[in-house]
Amino acid sequence: CVRDLQMGTDFPGDDVANVFAPDAEYCQLICTQHHLCQFFTFLTKDWRSDNRQKCHLKYTKNVPSPPTINNLQNVVSGFSQRGCSAKASSTR
Numbered sequence: 001c002v003r004d005l006q007m008g009t010d011f012p013g014d015d016v017a018n019v020f021a022p023d024a025e026y027c028q029l030i031c032t033q034h035h036l037c038q039f040f041t042f043l044t045k046d047w048r049s050d051n052r053q054k055c056h057l058k059y060t061k062n063v064p065s066p067p068t069i070n071n072l073q074n075v076v077s078g079f080s081q082r083g084c085s086a087k088a089s090s091t092r
Contacts (some may be wrong), residue, residue, distance in 0.1 A: 001079075001083060001084035001085070002037075002078070002079045003026050003029045003078075003081065003084065004069070005025070005028065005076050005077070005078045006076065006077045006078060007076055007079045008047065008071055008072060008073060008076075008085065009041075009069060009070070009071065009072070009075065009076070010069070010070040010071070010072040010075045010077060011039055011040070011041045011058055011066040011068065011069060011077045012041075012068050012070055013058075014058040014060045014066065014067070015056050015057065015058055016034070016036045016037060016057050016058060016059045017034065017036075017037070017057040018054055018055065018056050018057070018063055019054075019055050019057070020053050020055065021042065021053060021054075021067065022044075023053075023055065023080065024042040024044070024076035026055075027040050027042040027055035027066050027076075028040065028078050028079075028080075029030065029055065029077075029081075030055055031057050031078075031080045031081075032081040032082050034057050034080075036057070036059045037057040037058065037060050037068055037080050038058060038061060038079065038080050039075070039077065039079045040055055040057050040058055040077060040078060040079075041055075041056045041060050041073055041075055041076070041077045042054070042055050042056070042076045042078075043055075043056075043059075043076070044074045044075065044076060046073075046074040048074070055091060062065075075084065
């Protein structure tokens with residue numbers, strides 16, 4: 001279970017849904033509640049286009065990690081908390 005949000009990290013592709021969210025924490029909550037979402041990338045309010053505050057929910061068969069990871073400004077990525085226990089915590 002990876003709880004920490006990863007600032008400046010983009011998981012490109014593999015979108016199953018896109019929604020607007022107020023912040024990355026809420027995006028993570030949406031991902032956790034979505035039946036297919038395993039991980040997400042959130043575009044912050046400082047993103048350069050009309051997609052600001054967009055939450056990209058993602059799924060891949062290559063679990064446990066996304067197939068591609070890029071460094072990118074003004075994005076935050078993370079993982080669904082569906083399988084996490086209340087006390088579990090780990091970092092990547």
